[in-house]
Amino acid sequence: MAFLLYAVLRLLAFGIPFVVIYWLGGGLWLSLGLAALIGVMLSYLLLHRLRSRALEQFGARVHARDAGAPGADDEDMHAEDAVIDRAGQADEPGQPSRDR
Numbered sequence: 665m666a667f668l669l670y671a672v673l674r675l676l677a678f679g680i681p682f683v684v685i686y687w688l689g690g691g692l693w694l695s696l697g698l699a700a701l702i703g704v705m706l707s708y709l710l711l712h713r714l715r716s717r718a719l720e721q722f723g724a725r726v727h728a729r730d731a732g733a734p735g736a737d738d739e740d741m742h743a744e745d746a747v748i749d750r751a752g753q754a755d756e757p758g759q760p761s762r763d764r
Contacts, residue, residue: 665721666714666717666718666721667718667721667722669714669718670711670714670715670718673707673711673714674703674707674711677702677703677706677707677710677711678699678700678702678703679699681698681699681702681703682695682696682699685698685699
């Protein structure tokens with residue numbers, strides 16, 4: 665949840681200055697450039713704690729996935745193994761497999 669909130673606030677930190685500068689008569693490129701600089705500065709100064717919390721949550725999810733948490737990939741792997749085992753049992757002994 666912290667990552668989503670951080671992303672939304674980053675977009676607002678860019679979008680609001682862009683709209684204001686463009687509305688005040690800045691050209692497209694000037695508005696984009698200044699809004700990007702302002703957004704980075706606001707994010708760096710005001711969103712430090714939220715960014716740290718978002719990265720901790722993201723890191724925990726990656727660590728849990730890498731630690732062997734069950735997922736869809738494991739289910740797919742087991743299903744494929746079962747199909748291969750059934751196909752191997754259906755072949756007659758000594759005969760090459762017809763799957764090739």
